[in-house]
Structures are given as structure tokens and as C-alpha cells.
Amino acid sequence: MAFQTILLDSADGIARLTLNRPERLNSFNRVMLVEIREAFERIKSDSSIRVLVITGSGRAFCAGQDLQEPGALDSPESVAELLHKFYNPMIGDLRSLELPVIAAVNGVAAGAGCSLALACDLVLAAQSASFVQAFCRIGLVPDAGGSFFLPRLVGPARALGLALLGDPLPAATAEAWGLIWRCVPDDSLASETDALARRLAAQATRALALTKRAIGGAANRSLDQQLNLEADLQAKAAGTADFREGLAAFLEKRPARFTDR
Numbered sequence: 001m002a003f004q005t006i007l008l009d010s011a012d013g014i015a016r017l018t019l020n021r022p023e024r025l026n027s028f029n030r031v032m033l034v035e036i037r038e039a040f041e042r043i044k045s046d047s048s049i050r051v052l053v054i055t056g057s058g059r060a061f062c063a064g065q066d067l068q069e070p071g072a073l074d075s076p077e078s079v080a081e082l083l084h085k086f087y088n089p090m091i092g093d094l095r096s097l098e099l100p101v102i103a104a105v106n107g108v109a110a111g112a113g114c115s116l117a118l119a120c121d122l123v124l125a126a127q128s129a130s131f132v133q134a135f136c137r138i139g140l141v142p143d144a145g146g147s148f149f150l151p152r153l154v155g156p157a158r159a160l161g162l163a164l165l166g167d168p169l170p171a172a173t174a175e176a177w178g179l180i181w182r183c184v185p186d187d188s189l190a191s192e193t194d195a196l197a198r199r200l201a202a203q204a205t206r207a208l209a210l211t212k213r214a215i216g217g218a219a220n221r222s223l224d225q226q227l228n229l230e231a232d233l234q235a236k237a238a239g240t241a242d243f244r245e246g247l248a249a250f251l252e253k254r255p256a257r258f259t260d261r
């Protein structure tokens with residue numbers, strides 16, 4: 001099935017999902033939200049894919065909900081339905097992908113578009129990009145996981161400042177505040193993303209997926225719980241062929257060739 005609102009392609013173990021409604025700054029409509037989840041399903045079932053990159057076409061990453069989508073924002077019920085049926089499952093599916101996900105933020109990421117970027121594992125942003133908690137500007141509250149990720153990444157003081165004021169946060173400040181992994185010059189975003197994706201694609205994917213589980217939610221666990229979780233996850237990692245390969249490669253003083261997914 002061809003997609004209407006996104007592009008999905010893959011090569012060399014790297015899938016690239018491009019939000020593709022540039023005339024509306026890649027804002028989400030229901031079709032796009034469904035297609036993104038379908039893309040995640042395809043990625044999950046393709047064992048050759050080891051990394052996912054999410055980016056936007058044109059000058060924006062994503063402007064959040066399409067504020068002109070007929071019917072979407074007509075009533076409190078339609079808004080709640082949109083979140084329960086579309087946004088929340090999309091963020092849940094994204095977080096449960098067992099491979100590294102990079103957001104390559106090529107331009108403004110606003111509202112739920114910002115939430116989508118922050119739900120990814122590593123965020124690379126072009127210097128001209130910005131992150132906007134646009135919700136307060138239209139009388140809404142942060143959603144699609146924004147109120148979860150934001151304080152965990154930058155702390156409550158900065159999270160509240162961003163969410164209550166809705167000012168654009170430039171990519172360089174986002175990096176300085178720890179909101180994102182790196183801010184790079186605009187003309188390097190594609191090459192930096194490609195280099196990062198290739199590096200991750202060459203690593204032990206199962207171990208990276210288990211590492212995501214260890215770090216994700218760690219702030220909500222006690223030390224005892226975390227130590228037990230680490231032991232469980234490490235036992236799983238130690239049972240992979242990639243661990244055997246990594247160990248053998250170290251002992252034989254050669255580069256490892258990881259193949260598990």
C-alpha cells in the first residue's frame with residue numbers, strides 16, 4: 001500500500017520515515033497518524049532494519065496537529081478521541097520499537113510534532129530548527145507525551161517555562177539544555193544523520209534495544225528495582241549471538257560483525 005502523507009524507504013539497514021505534508025508544515029491529520037503506525041509495523045516485521053530515522057519534508061519537521069483538519073477539534077470529545085485513538089498509540093508504538101530511533105529535526109517542531117521528536121531516542125537538529133510548546137498559544141495543554149518527556153529531559157523549571165510561554169527554543173539552546181542530542185549546521189544535518197544511523201546500524205541491535213529499556217523509565221524506579229532490571233536485561237544480552245561475536249572480536253583484536261536483530 002502506498003502512503004499518502006509519509007514516505008518510507010530503507011537501505012543498508014536504515015529505514016527513513018519522512019513526514020510529507022510540507023504545505024501544512026507536516027502537521028498531523030488522522031491519515032498521517034494511521035500511516036505512521038503502519039510504517040512502524042512494517043519496520044518491526046522487517047528484520048533487515050536496524051535503525052529508524054524520522055524527519056520532515058520541506059522547511060519544517062512537524063507543526064503538531066493540523067488545526068484545519070475538518071472535525072478533528074470540533075468538541076472536547078473529538079479531541080479526546082484523537083488522543084486516545086491516534087496520538088497515544090502512535091507514541092506507545094514508537095517507544096516500543098526495538099531499535100534506535102533518530103529524529104532528524106530539519107525545521108520547526110511544534111506541539112505534538114515536538115512531542116514526537118522528544119519521544120525518539122536521539123534527536124539531531126539543524127541549527128535553524130526550533131522546538132515550540134505551541135499548545136498554550138491555542139489554549140491547550142502539552143500532549144502526545146510532551147508533558148512526560150519535557151520535564152525528564154530539562155527539569156521542571158525549564159519545562160514549565162517552555163510549556164507556559166510557548167516561546168520557540170532554538171536548536172543550539174535545546175542542545176545546551178539537554179533537550180536534544182546535538183545541534184548541527186543546517187547543511188550537515190543529512191550527513192550527520194546518515195553517519196549516526198550507519199554507526200548505530202553496525203552495533204548490536206538487541207543490546208541497544210535492551211539498553212533503551214534500561215534507561216527508559218529509570219527515573220521512576222528505585223535503585224533495587226534498577227539493579228534487578230539490569231541483571232535481567234544483561235542475561236538477555238548475554239544470550240545473543242552478538243555478545244558472543246563482540247567478545248570473540250575483542251579477544252581476536254578485530255572489528256565485530258553484529259548480525260542479530
Ligand code: T3D
Nearest residue numbers: 024025027063064065066067068079082083110111112134
Ligand atoms: O486531539 C487533538 O487534536 C489535540 C492534539 C493537539 C496536538 C497539538 O499538536 S496542538 C498544537 C498544534 N500546533 C500548533 O499550534 C502550531 C501552529 N503553527 C504555528 O504556530 C506556526 O505555524 C509554526 C510556529 C509551527 C511555524 O511558524 P511559521 O511562521 O514558520 O509558519 P506559518 O506561516 O505560521 O505557517 C506556514 C503555513 O503552514 C501556514 O499556511 P498558509 O498561510 O501558508 O496557507 C499555516 O497556516 C500552516 N500551518 C502551520 N501550522 C499548522 C498549519 N496548518 C495547519 N495546522 C498546523 N498546525
